[in-house]
Amino acid sequence: MEQNEGASGGTAQKAADAKDLHRAVREAGESELDRPAGALFWSGLAAGIAIHSSLIAEGALHAGLPDAPWRGLVASFGYPVGFLVVILGRMQLFTESTITAMLPLVTRPSGWALRRTLRLWGIVLLANLIGTALAAAMVAGGALGNAEIREAMLSVSARILELGGWETFVNAIPAGFLIAVVAWILPNGRTQAFWIILAITYVIAIAGFSHSIVGADETFLLLFTGQVTLERALFGLLMPAILGNLIGGAGLFTLLAHGQVQGETRD
16 A cells, blocks of 8 residues: 655555555456355355344344334344445355456456356355345244244335335345445445445435345245245346346446546556
């Protein structure tokens, strides 16, 4: 990291510029693309299970708070818990990998990079979904949480039913964009990682944006308790959120992040 001389003769760290951030995120993505399929799967499975802590925390807060207009704002502080566990624990989360896997591809396009990117997304997404399904099945079957917490988790999850397929897709775009922002910022703010993740994911929660993996957890819980059909779960909730997150993260944010340093990047 470069340093600047301070007025008092000391030194102060200089924040990384856009080129440094681009290189750091791209190199992280290249490392992910090279990881064995088994390592990606198990890391993604752990992330899918761990992200369930967001719903547990939200449910616990929802159950413990009075039925007041501000309950949702306070209960939403539980939403970042799963992201803190997954991201700080270095687990593979599909939405975070949208930008990290895309930067190597857009920087040096090739058939190999495209195949590796699709391989990464496919393995991590499948593992994330299996993890969330396992966690949701345990809650639906009564193995996790008491009855009051389970009812609160169902109440929190039911909010996703207020949106149709198109609305879910549209609301997933900013969620994908914001999670990509987290991946972009973290190399420049590791000491503030907790607060960065907390602030951005809390915004996603209170704004009602659709995150595909947290949404999958909620969808599977509603599916396993008979509150939503399989058809709606797949085509009205899961697929629109996944596609919207991809467009927001791998599409919109990645192109903007790469565009600002295009022609300036060096291998």
